[in-house]
Amino acid sequence: MSTIFECTDLTKKFGSKVALSGVNLKLERGQIVGLLGPNGSGKTTLIKLANELLTPTSGTLLIGGKKPGIETKKIVSYLPEKTYLNDWMRVRQIIELFSDFYENFKPEKAYDMLKSLNIDANDRLKTMSKGTKEKVQLILVMSREAELYLLDEPIGGVDPAARDYILKTILGNYNENATVIISTHLISDIENILDYVVFINEGKVVMTSSVDDIRHEKGQSVNGLFREVFKC
Amino acid sequence: MLRKLLKYELKATGRIFLPLFLALLVFAAINRFTLSLDKFDAPAIISGISMFIYIIIMVGMFAMTFIMTIQRFNKNLLSDEGYLMFTLPVKPWKHIVSKLFVSMLWMVASGIVALISILIIALKKGAFTQFTEVFATFYLQAIEQLGASVYLLSFEIILGILVSLASSILIVYASIAIGHLFNEHKMLASFGAFILLSTLAQFFILLVSLIPGIAFYTNVQISSFLDFIGLQWLLQMVMAYGIIYAALLSAAFFAVTNRIISKRLNLE
């Protein structure tokens, strides 16, 4: 099926707090999508729902036509905003772990990327700087041949050179069967690589559009439109 | 998948326990040596210190089994590392089982290593043959009195220990999981849950004993202890009840834990 990600009336409440409300969204394969919105708009909640780290209050979320579960976890590659790897492990051991649990993980790819970034696979994570840890996590996520990549703030707090590397890696990984969803608030840095954007605010989808339509019809960048739409 | 989880769980915990085991055995050997020095009027402080260290290690080892049980569940599943564990294509119950199994393993292993270390210190020449003699006598007597059911009984005792161990670990997991449901004061909530669950477990046995007919068994007189046929039967009943009770509790705690981490997970 060509629809890789589909939400129907998706709602998530935490007690009385509504994180997502009636979200309807349909994303096709082979796209690089920007999930854009201010902090607290529900981006991370949506991504966690897709990973079964949260369960919906009502409505449905389907990945490749299936509800989040073991089968979807096999085809979804997730990069959380935080460092989530066991500190005491060496990079080599984590690669082994990923190889063990994910059939579509390609260790050769991971080792290649580590080498090009001069990261020693024998180093323990706890000896690395935060930036290096984040790069390792990105490498692990991108070394999987997944059908849906969910990247939560992949370029936040990263220097420009690393940012370019990350964007190039995302592009280099592109294949028509997979979709990449990038959740971020740093829009101008990633605009050029996006096909499609989803604006989200206060738990609701405010707007969806292709990037070309925005520039063509509105004559402004996505960043410009974002600032307009989310003016305080 | 379960096997893979077990592998990583063992790796993560082994790096703590194996050095501890080694240290304990080494200090047991040291103690054996320093204790023998007493013969030569060596200052008592040497054997005192080495015995002290040995005991500290022993205590630390057992404390560690408890600490690790909590920490592996809490840190690896319900904090940042949970982002990795719960996105692996593995059903949540397998996480519980792998950690339960490895916790039990280290507890049993600690017991065995502690025993070995004591033997290292205290074993005298010929003590081993003495021990085997005593054991043989005991064994023959047991067979005489209980017949072949001594094997069944031994099996039941081991099973009983294991199931009780499992339920005591699972009540901890369930308490931590319940604590996870709260936004603030998670530790306090876990503690409260632990007390609540323990109380409920006691209540449960009380309820069970209220079932008519069960009371009959609890009124068995002490004098029947001497009635050999009754003894065997009594022992079987007690063992069976103990095992069933612990098994039911384990199942309940497991179900609660599984339900929470499957449906009500909310990692920060």
Add this chain to the structure above:
Amino acid sequence: MTWELKSDRPIYTQLIEHIELMICSGVYPLGSKLPSVRDMAQEAAVNPNTMQRALVKLEEEGLIITHRTSGRSVTEDESMVEMAKSKLAQEQISEFLGKMQLMGFEQKEILTIINKMVKEMKQ
């Protein structure tokens, strides 16, 4: 040549212009094989679908040819490139002339300035 992309115009139109320039200037010579869509997108740091759109448009204009089995290449037809070159030149010049007119220059003045600067260019 670096891919400079402005943020208020559609990316694919800017890509088309850039590739046209590269073909006209010989950076992508006549008949040469082009890198894959993926590689070109990576180099330009843009979405592969967008790059694909640009290449398809250039194909419609005849500057690029797709071979069924061996990817894309620049046309071998020199006249096509010459046409594109003069079109580009005309676009540049009309933009230039528009600005000059806005500043109030007369035709004769414009030609004088151009002649002077072209002479300096050759040196």
